[in-house]
Amino acid sequence: MRDKELYRRILGIEEPWGVADVELQLERGEVLVHVVNREQRPPCPECGHPSPGYDSRARSWRHLDTCQYRTILMVMVPRVRCPEHGVRQVRVPWAEPGSPFTALYEALIIDWLQEASTAAVARLLGLSWKQVDGVMGRAVQRGLARRKRELPAHIGVDETSFQKRHEYVTAVCDQDKDIVVHIADGRERESLDGFYREFTEEKREAVESVAMDMWGPYIASTEEFIPGAEKKIAFDKFHVAQHLGDAVDKVRREEHKALKEQGDERLKGSKYLWLQNPDHVSDERWAAFEPLRESSLKTARGWAIKEVAMQLWAYRRRGWARRAWNRWYQWAIRSQLEPIKEVARMIKRHLEGILTAIVRRVTNARAEGINAKIQWIKYTARGFRNRDRFRNAIYFHLGGLDLYPAGLSR
Numbered sequence: 001m002r003d004k005e006l007y008r009r010i011l012g013i014e015e016p017w018g019v020a021d022v023e024l025q026l027e028r029g030e031v032l033v034h035v036v037n038r039e040q041r042p043p044c045p046e047c048g049h050p051s052p053g054y055d056s057r058a059r060s061w062r063h064l065d066t067c068q069y070r071t072i073l074m075v076m077v078p079r080v081r082c083p084e085h086g087v088r089q090v091r092v093p094w095a096e097p098g099s100p101f102t103a104l105y106e107a108l109i110i111d112w113l114q115e116a117s118t119a120a121v122a123r124l125l126g127l128s129w130k131q132v133d134g135v136m137g138r139a140v141q142r143g144l145a146r147r148k149r150e151l152p153a154h155i156g157v158d159e160t161s162f163q164k165r166h167e168y169v170t171a172v173c174d175q176d177k178d179i180v181v182h183i184a185d186g187r188e189r190e191s192l193d194g195f196y197r198e199f200t201e202e203k204r205e206a207v208e209s210v211a212m213d214m215w216g217p218y219i220a221s222t223e224e225f226i227p228g229a230e231k232k233i234a235f236d237k238f239h240v241a242q243h244l245g246d247a248v249d250k251v252r253r254e255e256h257k258a259l260k261e262q263g264d265e266r267l268k269g270s271k272y273l274w275l276q277n278p279d280h281v282s283d284e285r286w287a288a289f290e291p292l293r294e295s296s297l298k299t300a301r302g303w304a305i306k307e308v309a310m311q312l313w314a315y316r317r318r319g320w321a322r323r324a325w326n327r328w329y330q331w332a333i334r335s336q337l338e339p340i341k342e343v344a345r346m347i348k349r350h351l352e353g354i355l356t357a358i359v360r361r362v363t364n365a366r367a368e369g370i371n372a373k374i375q376w377i378k379y380t381a382r383g384f385r386n387r388d389r390f391r392n393a394i395y396f397h398l399g400g401l402d403l404y405p406a407g408l409s410r
């Protein structure tokens, strides 16, 4: 008798529900808690109208473990016959509709998912991958349904690939809250149009900046939907650095190939030396890199052009910054390094947006941070075969959503 009362209290089960029996199955490592409904005329789940009982269905829910024992709620759930809605199963207070887990157990899984991959959580809790994935999916659905839709004042737009190299999603971020607010398929114009279209012209006018890569479709979409876009589009340092980094890498690959044919292995294994951020490199590493970066190699020349461009973000005034970038362009375009010249031309075409990023201090830390977190999500999941799962995982980890079952929001 006392264990029934104990479980009733632990589970928070209230009238008209009660614990009829507690059964310990030692060999299976399970505690079965039998729960009954003692109501004469339970309410219809649709309208709340007290209705005559129709029949009962046996159902079970996994709950938080009792010590090391799996704890399972075994319930004969009544069905009622509502005069208006017909035969319906009554609502249970401990779980959300459609979940095989009590709300508390689902919250535990959500907590674990913040720390580890779906596969790891499934292994740890003795659940199937699909069950854990279902919890994540429901959590995101709840979170999206609850959130208040707002157009951020400072927007960041970024593309990210998943699984196969050429499949993309577009992620829109709120740069003040540091969260992902929208994910769309592809990286076309429509990917961003769909997001902007959700908001009134008045709301869109209030946008102060849109940070992005120098990517035609995003630019065209923003120009159409954001009034005053020409002063709001900002091409942030993170993306410019990426383009120049890729260009330096192309120069290195070509040069390495040419040198190797003459038996010169100087560039072997040097890929990441050229791509590292000098601000984050140890003194020893930097010193070891000196013979290469001070050499007369083409790669060293390309690298120097990139590093100087990175310094141009220190300007505060548009006019000074523009003059400095124009000087840089003259240098880059005469470098005789095709990949560098190509990026230089792209930068010249988009210079006003780069200057906007500089003078408005549009931080790239955020774009870089969210991008790094998305890479982490991909890495821990070992890739995504499915776009919806990838989207769910991004919302789950970066959406700033209230993910918990009803009543457990924190």
Ligand SMILES: [Zn+2]
Binding pocket: 044, 045, 046, 047, 048, 049, 082, 083, 084, 085, 086
């Ligand atoms: Zn009804």
